[in-house]
Amino acid sequence: MKSIQENGISLYIHIPFCKTKCPYCDFNTYQGIDNLMDPFLDALRVELELWGKVLGHPPVNTVFFGGGTPSYLPEGRLGEVLSTARDAFILDETAEITVEANPGDLDQAACQRMLQQGVNRLSIGTQSFNNDLLTLLGRRHDADTAVTALEAARDAGFTNVNLDFMYGIPRQTMAQWEDTLAKLTDLAPQHVSLYALTLEEGTPLQSWVSQGQLPAPDQDLAADMYHRAEDVLEESGYGHYEISNWSFPGCEARHNLAYWLSKHYLGVGPGAHSCLNGHRFWDMDSPRGYISQVQKWREANPAPLSSITSEALESIPQVGGQEHIDPDTECGEAMFLGLRLLDGMDLAKASARVGRDLETHFGSEIQGLVADGLLEQKGSQLRLTKTAYLIANQVFTKFVG
Ligand code: SF4
Numbered sequence: 001m002k003s004i005q006e007n008g009i010s011l012y013i014h015i016p017f018c019k020t021k022c023p024y025c026d027f028n029t030y031q032g033i034d035n036l037m038d039p040f041l042d043a044l045r046v047e048l049e050l051w052g053k054v055l056g057h058p059p060v061n062t063v064f065f066g067g068g069t070p071s072y073l074p075e076g077r078l079g080e081v082l083s084t085a086r087d088a089f090i091l092d093e094t095a096e097i098t099v100e101a102n103p104g105d106l107d108q109a110a111c112q113r114m115l116q117q118g119v120n121r122l123s124i125g126t127q128s129f130n131n132d133l134l135t136l137l138g139r140r141h142d143a144d145t146a147v148t149a150l151e152a153a154r155d156a157g158f159t160n161v162n163l164d165f166m167y168g169i170p171r172q173t174m175a176q177w178e179d180t181l182a183k184l185t186d187l188a189p190q191h192v193s194l195y196a197l198t199l200e201e202g203t204p205l206q207s208w209v210s211q212g213q214l215p216a217p218d219q220d221l222a223a224d225m226y227h228r229a230e231d232v233l234e235e236s237g238y239g240h241y242e243i244s245n246w247s248f249p250g251c252e253a254r255h256n257l258a259y260w261l262s263k264h265y266l267g268v269g270p271g272a273h274s275c276l277n278g279h280r281f282w283d284m285d286s287p288r289g290y291i292s293q294v295q296k297w298r299e300a301n302p303a304p305l306s307s308i309t310s311e312a313l314e315s316i317p318q319v320g321g322q323e324h325i326d327p328d329t330e331c332g333e334a335m336f337l338g339l340r341l342l343d344g345m346d347l348a349k350a351s352a353r354v355g356r357d358l359e360t361h362f363g364s365e366i367q368g369l370v371a372d373g374l375l376e377q378k379g380s381q382l383r384l385t386k387t388a389y390l391i392a393n394q395v396f397t398k399f400v401g
Pocket residue numbers: 017018020021022025026027029067068069102125
C-alpha cells in the first residue's frame with residue numbers, strides 16, 4: 001500500500017453529543033453531557049494538532065464529521081475544528097468535507113455558515129417521511145422539517161446532499177415505504193443511504209420488542225422494501241454503487257469509498273477508529289476519559305513518529321485498543337470491503353496492494369460462491385450478484401476466518 005504521505009488520509013471526526021438519544025441507537029453518543037462540549041472541543045483540537053505533528057502533516061483527501069450529531073454543536077464550533085484540521089494537515093482544496101446533520105438543526109443561516117467554513121457535503125438523518133414512524137424511532141424531527149432542511153441546504157448553496165433512511169421498522173408497511181420513496185425521489189438529493197433497522201443489544205427498542213410491546217421487524221417485508229427501493233431509485237436515475245448506497249453519477253461518497261478501498265484513515269474523538277499502515281486502533285469510548293487522556297498526550301509532547309508501531313500506539317494515552325492487521329486478515333478485509341462496492345473489486349489490483357495473489361489464496365471460496373450464484377467473475381473483476389446483496393454478510397464470512 002502507498003504511504004500516508006503519498007496517498008494522503010481520510011479524516012473522521014467523532015462528535016459524541018446528541019440532543020436526545022434515539023431508542024434504536026447503539027453508537028457511542030450521549031445526551032445530557034453538553035457540559036463537556038468545551039473541554040471536549042479543546043481535547044479534539046489537541047488531538048488533531050498532535051496527530052498532524054506525529055504523522056508529519058500528511059495530505060487529507062476527505063473529512064467526515066460524524067457522531068452523534070455534529071450539527072448540534074453551537075454556532076461556529078465546527079468551523080473552529082475545521083480550521084485546526086487545516087493547520088494540522090494539508091487539506092486538499094478539493095477535499096470532500098461532510099457533516100452529519102439532524103434536520104431540526106438545519107435552517108438556511110446554519111447551512112450558509114457551514115458552507116462558509118468549507119463544508120461541502122451534508123448527510124441528513126431523515127430516516128422516514130412518515131411521522132408515526134419518526135415518533136416510534138424517537139426522532140426529534142417530523143417529515144416536514146426534513147423537507148425544509150433539504151430546501152434550506154439547497155437554498156444556501158449545497159450541491160451535494162445525502163439523505164439517510166431506514167426500512168424494516170416495526171409496524172412499517174409497504175405503503176408507507178412507497179410513500180417515503182416517492183417523496184425522496186421528488187426531492188432528488190444527490191445521494192441516498194438506506195439501512196435496514198437492526199435491533200441492537202441493550203437498546204430500548206430491542207427491549208420493547210423482546211417484551212412484546214412492539215412487533216419484531218419483518219425480515220421478508222424488509223427484503224421486499226429493499227428490492228422496491230432498488231427499482232424506484234434506478235428509475236429515478238440513481239446508480240446503486242454500494243450495498244446500502246445510491247447516488248447520481250459522480251456524487252458517490254468519497255469518504256466511505258476510502259474505507260471500502262482499504263485506504264488510510266485517521267479517526268479522532270471518543271471511540272473513533274483509525275487504520276494506518278497496517279495498524280488498526282481506536283480511541284477510548286468514554287468522553288470524560290478521552291478528554292483527560294488527550295491532556296496527558298499533550299503533556300507528553302510527542303515527537304514525530306518514524307513509523308506506526310504497536311509500541312508507539314501503546315504510548316498514546318487516549319488509544320483504547322489496537323490490532324496489527326496480519327497478512328491473512330488484510331486479505332480477508334480486502335475481499336469483504338471491496339465486494340461491498342457493486343461494481344466489484346479488481347482482484348489483480350487488490351492483490352498488488354496486499355502483496356498476495358487473492359485469486360489463489362481464496363480460490364476454493366471464490367469458485368464455491370460463483371457456483372452458488374452469489375459471486376460473478378469477469379477476468380480479474382469479481383462482484384456480488386444481485387441475489388447476494390441482502391445476504392452479503394454470509395458471502396463475506398467465507399473470507400474472514
Ligand atoms: S441522532 Fe443519530 S447518533 Fe444521535 S442518538 Fe439518534 S441515531 Fe444515534
